[in-house]
Amino acid sequence: MIGLVDLDRVAKKLEEAYKEEKDKETEELHNAIVDLITSKKVTVQNAVFVLDMIKYELLKAKHEELFEKKPQ
Numbered sequence: 242m243i244g245l246v247d248l249d250r251v252a253k254k255l256e257e258a259y260k261e262e263k264d265k266e267t268e269e270l271h272n273a274i275v276d277l278i279t280s281k282k283v284t285v286q287n288a289v290f291v292l293d294m295i296k297y298e299l300l301k302a303k304h305e306e307l308f309e310k311k312p313q
Contacts, residue, residue: 278288 274292283291
């Protein structure tokens with residue numbers, strides 16, 4: 242039973258480390274995008290429009306990767 246407890250503890254530590262790394266990456270990306278938008282002095286409407294375009298492009302690429310990939 243001790244092995245399972247250790248595995249559970251290790252899994253929780255790995256999960257916490259992953260979450261911290263993901264949060265750090267998210268914060269850095271957020272800050273970089275805010276800095277760019279601020280430096281370009283774009284309107285709110287244009288910033289939101291471009292962010293929506295990027296969202297669409299990323300989701301479309303992922304969809305194609307997952308569902309439209311042809312077997313070789």
